[in-house]
Amino acid sequence: MARPREFDEESALNAARDQFWMTGYAGTSMDAIAAATGLGKGSLYGAFGGKRELFHRVYDDHCNATIDSANRHLSGDDEQAFERLTAYLLGHATACAERRQHGCLVAKATAELAEHDEVVSARSLITFENVQLALTGNLEACQRNGDIHPAADAQQLAGLLLTVHRGIEALGKAGTDESTLRSITETALAGLPRPPR
């Protein structure tokens, strides 16, 4: 060992993430990140490499957090699976309508960079697939509990719900109000195939 780091890596990464989140990749300068993290250029480049490298690191962490969040919200016992699904999607609708919130970083980064940066597009795809997986697991629990038609294709339905999830995010960005986003979500949930009784 030699001289130890004076900054906390995690909080520095969070500050950098928030900058990218707010102003996008091209719109964020390394000077702004240096100011936000409180790091000098030397520390910044020494610890994280260049701008692209830093973004990849930040983005990777964020994608993992997104997947974890989906899993945490959606997994659990069968009895309350449908309730969790409803809460997850309606919560998302409410969050997307918040004016302060600057939307989802995955959506923003994918829109800006996916076509130019294969690392980003691959990471985005994996993230979506994993969220869909979490949704699939939840829907299967719903089926076991009799909330969803047992013959339905859970994976297909999960794909649709993921799509709705991403669409809500897009509409929220444009300023669609909360009640609209929530009622769209409810319409989507109402369209799920219910079991015969």
Next chain:
Amino acid sequence: MARPREFDEESALNAARDQFWMTGYAGTSMDAIAAATGLGKGSLYGAFGGKRELFHRVYDDHCNATIDSANRHLSGDDEQAFERLTAYLLGHATACAERRQHGCLVAKATAELAEHDEVVSARSLITFENVQLALTGNLEACQRNGDIHPAADAQQLAGLLLTVHRGIEALGKAGTDESTLRSITETALAGLPRPPR
């Protein structure tokens, strides 16, 4: 009159739009636009003002074109309304899966700028509302023709379809393949309430 313009305004705007479309607002330089349009800086600034002004002009035109396209695809006689709806959404799914296509400019601009530029967010919202309106009209035609349950709320369903439309765009950006996007679309269409028989 004095010296006439040597360039075609529309094609210059299209070239500018394509640049913004490809590399985003912050990622596009006026030099790049000058090169793409073939205009000198003087002409560029003289004709369109600054960067932001030019983007607003380009974006406005594009939003109108988007709305027109939705209306053109979705309006018509009642008999083929559902067929047109299916074609519109499936066509969109296929287009979004095209790797060459750089996604929807409305989505990209909204993601990058909506939170910082009220002109953009307002224009995006109006665009979405008008596409939803086109979808609503189509669904009402479907109801008259007996393809959709007559008691269903067409506006609610249109909101859901708009959301799916935007979600498909988001997933396509990440690289989701065509067959997946199409089958999600089909699942969404299958979830629409059919009339009792």
Next chain:
DNA sequence: TACGTTATGGACGCTTCGTTCAAGAACTTC
């Protein structure tokens, strides 16, 4: 205490950015 190693902070270089400007060209009107 001396030395090697890593971290820090900011000045620096080079490039690119958005925008302005001056000189000249093309047109209309008188």
Next chain:
DNA sequence: GAAGTTCTTGAACGAAGCGTCCATAACGTA
């Protein structure tokens, strides 16, 4: 053809971009 107006070209400018470098500081080890 002279005057007036608008358009074109491209150089120039200040600001800001990314990344490097260096003197200094703070540790471990000998």
